[in-house]
Amino acid sequence: xxxxxxxxxxxxxxxxxxxxxxxxxxxxxxxxxxxxxxxxxxxxxxxxxxxxxxxxxxxxxxxxxxxxxxxxxxxxxxxxxxxxxxxxxxxxxxxxxxxxxxxxxxxxxxxxxxxxxxxxxxxxxxxxxxxxxxxxxxxxxxxxxxxxxxxxxxxxxxxxxxxxxxxxxxxxxxxxxxxxxxxxxxxxxxxxxxxxxxxxxxxxxxxxxxxxxxxxxxxxxxxxxxxxxxxxxxxxxxxxxxxxxxxxxxxxxxxxxxxxxxxxxxxxxxxxxxxxxxxxxxxxxxxxxxxxxxxxxxxxxxxxxxxxxxxxxxxxxxxxxxxxxxxxxxxxxxxxxxxxxxxxxxxxxxxxxxxxxxxxxxxxxxxxxxxxxxxx
Amino acid sequence: xxxxxxxxxxxxxxxxxxxxxxxxxxxxxxxxxxxxxxxxxxxxxxxxxxxxxxxxxxxxxxxxxxxxxxxxxxxxxxxxxxxxxxxxxxxxxxxxxxxxxxxxxxxxxxxxxxxxxxxxxxxxxxxxxxxxxxxxxxxxxxxxxxxxxxxxxxxxxxxxxxxxxxxxxxxxxxxxxxxxxxxxxxxxxxxxxxxxxxxxxxxxxxxxxxxxxxxxxxxxxxxxxxxxxxxxxxxxxxxxxxxxxxxxxxxxxxxxxxxxxxxxxxxxxxxxxxxxxxxxxxxxxxxxxxxxxxxxxxxxxxxxxxxxxxxxxxxxxxxxxxxxxxxxxxxxxxxxxxxxxxxxxxxxxxxxxxxxxxxxx
Numbered sequence: 046x047x048x049x050x051x052x053x054x055x056x057x058x059x060x061x062x063x064x065x066x067x068x069x070x071x072x073x074x075x076x077x078x079x080x081x082x083x084x085x086x087x088x089x090x091x092x093x094x095x096x097x098x099x100x101x102x103x104x105x106x107x108x109x110x111x112x113x114x115x116x117x118x119x120x121x122x123x124x125x126x127x128x129x130x131x132x133x134x135x136x137x138x139x140x141x142x143x144x145x146x147x148x149x150x151x152x153x154x155x156x157x158x159x160x161x162x163x164x165x166x167x168x169x170x171x172x173x174x175x176x177x178x179x180x181x182x183x184x185x186x187x188x189x190x191x192x193x194x195x196x197x198x199x200x201x202x203x204x205x206x207x208x209x210x211x212x213x214x215x216x217x218x219x220x221x222x223x224x225x226x227x228x229x230x231x232x233x234x235x236x237x238x239x240x241x242x243x244x245x246x247x248x249x250x251x252x253x254x255x256x257x258x259x260x261x262x263x264x265x266x267x268x269x270x271x272x273x274x275x276x277x278x279x280x281x282x283x284x285x286x287x288x289x290x291x292x293x294x295x296x297x298x299x300x301x302x303x304x305x306x307x308x309x310x311x312x313x314x315x316x317x318x319x320x321x322x323x324x325x326x327x328x329x330x331x332x333x334x335x336x337x338x339x340x341x342x343x344x345x346x347x348x349x350x351x352x353x354x355x356x357x358x359x360x361x362x363x364x365x366x367x368x369x370x371x372x373x374x375x376x377x378x379x380x381x382x383x384x385x386x387x388x389x390x391x392x393x394x395x396x397x398x399x400x401x402x403x404x405x406x407x408x409x410x411x412x413x414x415x416x417x418x419x420x421x
Numbered sequence: 422x423x424x425x426x427x428x429x430x431x432x433x434x435x436x437x438x439x440x441x442x443x444x445x446x447x448x449x450x451x452x453x454x455x456x457x458x459x460x461x462x463x464x465x466x467x468x469x470x471x472x473x474x475x476x477x478x479x480x481x482x483x484x485x486x487x488x489x490x491x492x493x494x495x496x497x498x499x500x501x502x503x504x505x506x507x508x509x510x511x512x513x514x515x516x517x518x519x520x521x522x523x524x525x526x527x528x529x530x531x532x533x534x535x536x537x538x539x540x541x542x543x544x545x546x547x548x549x550x551x552x553x554x555x556x557x558x559x560x561x562x563x564x565x566x567x568x569x570x571x572x573x574x575x576x577x578x579x580x581x582x583x584x585x586x587x588x589x590x591x592x593x594x595x596x597x598x599x600x601x602x603x604x605x606x607x608x609x610x611x612x613x614x615x616x617x618x619x620x621x622x623x624x625x626x627x628x629x630x631x632x633x634x635x636x637x638x639x640x641x642x643x644x645x646x647x648x649x650x651x652x653x654x655x656x657x658x659x660x661x662x663x664x665x666x667x668x669x670x671x672x673x674x675x676x677x678x679x680x681x682x683x684x685x686x687x688x689x690x691x692x693x694x695x696x697x698x699x700x701x702x703x704x705x706x707x708x709x710x711x712x713x714x715x716x717x718x719x720x721x722x723x724x725x726x727x728x729x730x731x732x733x734x735x736x737x738x739x740x741x742x743x744x745x746x747x748x749x750x751x752x753x754x755x756x757x758x759x760x761x762x763x764x765x766x767x768x769x770x771x772x773x774x775x776x777x778x779x780x781x782x
Contacts, residue, residue, distance in 0.1 A: 119686065119687040119689065119690065230625070231624055231625050232625045232626070233625070233626055234625065234626040234627065235623060235625050235626055235627075235628045235629070235633070236625065237629075238629060263624060263625050263626060264626075265620060265621045265623075265624055265625065265626055266620055266621075266624065267624045268590070268623075268624045268640065268641060268643075268644040269585075269586045269616065269620075269621065269622040269623050269624065269637055269640060269641040269644070270585060270586050270587065270589075270590050270591075270641040270644035270645055270648070271586075271587060271588050271589035271590050271620070271644075272589060272590075273590050273644060273647060273648055273651070274590075274593060274648075274651065274652060275651045275652075275690055275691060276687055276690055277647070277651050277680070277683050277684060277687050277688075277690055277691055278590075278644070278647045278648060278651050280683045280687065281643075281647050281676070281679050281680040281683045282624075282643065282644060282647060284643070284675075284676065284679055285624065285640040285643045285644065286624050286625065288640055289623040289624060289625050289628075289637065289640065290625070292628070292633055292636055292637070293625075293628060293629075293633065296628070296629075296630055296632055296633050296636075297629060297630075314675070314679050316674075316675035316678055316679070317672065317675045317676065317679075319671070319675075320639075320669070320671035320672040320675060320714055321636075321672070323671055323714040323715050323716060324636055324639060324669055324671075324672070324712075324714040325632075325636055326716070327712060327714055328475070328632050328635055328636055329632065331474045331475050331744065332473060332474055332475060332631065332632050332635075334474075335473075335630055335631055335632050336630060336632060357679075357682060359675060359678040359679055359682065360678060360681075360682050361674070361678045361728070362699070362730065363727075363730070365727075366674065366678075366724075366727065366728045367678070369724050369728075370675065388686070389686060
């Protein structure tokens, strides 16, 4: 493979913010994080019963912290220092700044939202989880996707209750403001388990992919080997949570049952995928009689149904290694994501190594997203 | 005997404790009586269901009609299948009797002592080519250190053994006295696939299928590797060797790319890490080659080997009696002769200082 093919020229930057250049890619960004200015933003979307409950008891996620993170980030709210709005509020809460600093600057044609924080996902009280998810979806639509047509919402669902999640998809799924159903990778049970199937059934019906974004509070140690000590371990370990999701979806037969379902693994990297597929194929070959509901090898389900966002881009010492991995995954299954406004942001014009051809770059940044996200 | 394998060091062979009596013979009166009074029949985990295909190759299984015991309970039959047949210099015994399941620290220590003494009497003493790993009661690091000190004088023990999934990651400082003792005695640390099952086997709970449990083992190795590096174990104990056994191989390159990138971004959190994680791995970490997670394509395997950027990281292992290969296809296709010799002989010798170059190459 030639390593000297030029990537599309880097954008001209001005004042550190970038500026539109002619003939640029119409970038599709698979991971943008909107935020509330404060929880008061959700108040109009919650009943008095649930707002009072929230004010009295707060959110209770399954890691025990009511304020702060068990693994403190490496920057306040894990955000870029330049992403704090002048008018106050958190990074990601100002549509104006998001437009100016990100959508306009990089020529983003479509940005897929993934709300994090107190969205209700992973909340211990399922009724509160249901109410918060609905509020988050309504807030997201009114604050971001209605005023800014380039943005598509991530439909958050109270995923530990499959039936309630399907109802939320029913409530919002026909609304073209939403481009994906949004789940987190850490869940009470592996996400291919049948308790989650109503989510997949509803998503498939509305032609919405499932975006599995890293993080979440499962109620279990973050790894099968227990709780690590450091943020670096948690961060690097997200790729293992993603592998648990993909393994479970494939082995439980989710793609047999929902053949039109597409899923996107978000922010967990992608370089792990070939090794996982090799491993699953090998084990499957030996023990396929345990899983007779599978008609094909695990790697074939992965190849057909699973997309991967590229941020944070894996960077081996020798770039050929990551090009091999991208070849094995398939250039049609990789999606650019920026992770705006977080500290480990990727730039669509600088994140990819030399050796990614102009055509491959175009597919990752501007083409493949159209095949998976619901953009119309 | 085949010239292809002569002098090889097989770094992962599993002797099977045939029954509780085999261990009782190595217990003191109190623990023997405890086993009897409380009706303890075994500590065996769900990790390798007896009749699951991967657990044992068909030709190594027992056969009641022919009066044949399973090969892994018989040191002679095991030697015949491996060292006699292929001319291996050594087989390193990693006993997977599930002492890690035990919650009672003192009972765990008693069973570890029994397993280690049983290995010594029933395996090491039966054939001078066997070597073994010391099974540890990591439920209590003090007791684990005691067990190392008790066994270390026997130079046939070349490694201490832990499982990939315990209660907390093994790099944490509570285990440092154990690793200190291992370093002092020139024992490698072996982490083998398996779980204490003290909590779920994935960060998202318990998977439904055994196949998933087995696949998930490699994920726990990601955690253990991250833990040893981030906690600074190799900074604290610069002579340690860490062997990842039955972890698979092809996961490690991509994980290190990710870990190294995070290290560049957040290294203020772990300031004692003065080098890229990849450098620690090249100096300290080794992997056994079975199961080898790659398609049977020499070209693909070649590219995967290139990811390791080192020809010193892989150690030969049969993973006997687990069914990882058929016939004598113990080595992945696409390994060149130079690398092959390093995997078979040089790398194990460099990893296990207690082998002392005394192999019959």
